[in-house]
Amino acid sequence: MPRLQKSTPATLAGKFGMIQIVARDSSVLLDVQGIERGADGRSYRSHSLATLSRNEAMRLRGLLSDALASVISVPPNHELGRDVTRLLNPGSNVTAR
Numbered sequence: 001m002p003r004l005q006k007s008t009p010a011t012l013a014g015k016f017g018m019i020q021i022v023a024r025d026s027s028v029l030l031d032v033q034g035i036e037r038g039a040d041g042r043s044y045r046s047h048s049l050a051t052l053s054r055n056e057a058m059r060l061r062g063l064l065s066d067a068l069a070s071v072i073s074v075p076p077n078h079e080l081g082r083d084v085t086r087l088l089n090p091g092s093n094v095t096a097r
Contacts, residue, residue, distance in 0.1 A: 017045070028057040 009020040015035070022029040034046040052060060 024051075026054065028052045028054075030060075 006023050006025070009022045009031075012019045017032070017034040019033075020029075020031040022031075028051070030050045030052060032048045032050075034048075036044050036046070038044050
């Protein structure tokens with residue numbers, strides 16, 4: 001998997017919203033935008049921005065790895081399985097929705 005270039009955002013977008021990650025000299029910038037549906041059927045957006053130290057970013061990487069390992073056995077035709085397959089194998093034929 002290619003490394004991120006400093007100051008160039010990497011983006012993951014989907015039905016959930018969008019996540020952008022930017023590598024900086026001594027930290028990682030994480031920009032999360034969520035899209036949710038309320039009980040009234042309206043679309044609501046939320047936004048969060050965080051700067052993670054190297055240690056915090058490495059801890060997040062470990063937590064994401066653990067989470068992926070726990071769902072890796074989900075069948076590929078399941079929505080979660082498609083997302084995991086796409087994340088683990090960006091060159092696969094699985095398409096983002």
